[in-house]
Amino acid sequence: AQSVTQLDSQVPVFEEAPVELRCNYSSSVSVYLFWYVQYPNQGLQLLLKYLSGSTLVESINGFEAEFNKSQTSFHLRKPSVHISDTAEYFCAVRTQGGSEKLVFGKGTKLTVNP
Amino acid sequence: DTAVSQTPKYLVTQMGNDKSIKCEQNLGHDTMYWYKQDSKKFLKIMFSYNNKELIINETVPNRFSPKSPDKAHLNLHINSLELGDSAVYFCASRLAGTYNEQFFGPGTRLTVL
Numbered sequence: 373a374q375s376v377t378q379l380d381s382q383v384p385v386f387e388e389a390p391v392e393l394r395c396n397y398s399s400s401v402s403v404y405l406f407w408y409v410q411y412p413n414q415g416l417q418l419l420l421k422y423l424s425g426s427t428l429v430e431s432i433n434g435f436e437a438e439f440n441k442s443q444t445s446f447h448l449r450k451p452s453v454h455i456s457d458t459a460e461y462f463c464a465v466r467t468q469g470g471s472e473k474l475v476f477g478k479g480t481k482l483t484v485n486p
Numbered sequence: 487d488t489a490v491s492q493t494p495k496y497l498v499t500q501m502g503n504d505k506s507i508k509c510e511q512n513l514g515h516d517t518m519y520w521y522k523q524d525s526k527k528f529l530k531i532m533f534s535y536n537n538k539e540l541i542i543n544e545t546v547p548n549r550f551s552p553k554s555p556d557k558a559h560l561n562l563h564i565n566s567l568e569l570g571d572s573a574v575y576f577c578a579s580r581l582a583g584t585y586n587e588q589f590f591g592p593g594t595r596l597t598v599l
Contacts, residue, residue: 404584406587408590410527414592414593415490415576415590415591415592415593416529416576416578416590417590418587418588418589421587423584423585460527462529468584472517472534472536472541472542472580472582473519473531473534473542473544474531474588475531476528476529476530478526478527478528479527479528479529481527
């Protein structure tokens with residue numbers, strides 16, 4: 373079975389500061405990795421994903437995540453955050469070739485303060 | 487032009503009642519899901535249907551019964567509602583295939599009194 377650990381339940385930062393949201397996973401088989409963002413009172417939106425190829429993936433709004441197989445991690449980073457980045461961020465895994473279900477971490481609440 | 491829609495958005499009801507939540511997607515996807523997000527924001531899959539066939543059924547009480555009348559719809563019926571059923575329920579869909587992502591609906595907030 374797979375599991376996802378998001379080590380920080382809440383991350384408060386000031387505007388324009390860098391941020392890293394940590395995600396570690398556990399799986400006996402190869403996985404695909406995802407970060408989803410949930411803005412207040414909205415559904416989840418895919419932020420970025422790692423399926424294969426380059427281990428560094430980027431989103432259109434400045435976030436990036438790096439897949440590290442040896443450390444079983446997929447941390448999310450942004451060099452300079454905006455107030456509009458305030459949201460809940462979920463890391464998720466899906467096994468390659470197995471069930472199509474996503475297994476989510478418990479989420480990290482990012483709060484960007486002025 | 488909503489991709490994945492759910493009705494209702496909010497549902498408040500008494501314990502013991504039976505209620506349904508509807509989900510529709512207009513993306514041409516063939517796989518649909520129901521997830522439950524509890525009060526601590528933890529998201530867990532409940533069911534998945536592919537081409538109207540149940541393919542994932544996690545450990546969910548049999549008071550919950552999904553129904554897929556066609557590929558574009560996946561409804562969730564809940565019998566004998568309990569306080570612990572209070573949560574936000576999300577529908578999602580995707581096109582089967584390795585590299586295809588799931589698209590989520592806006593959620594239905596169910597409150598059982």
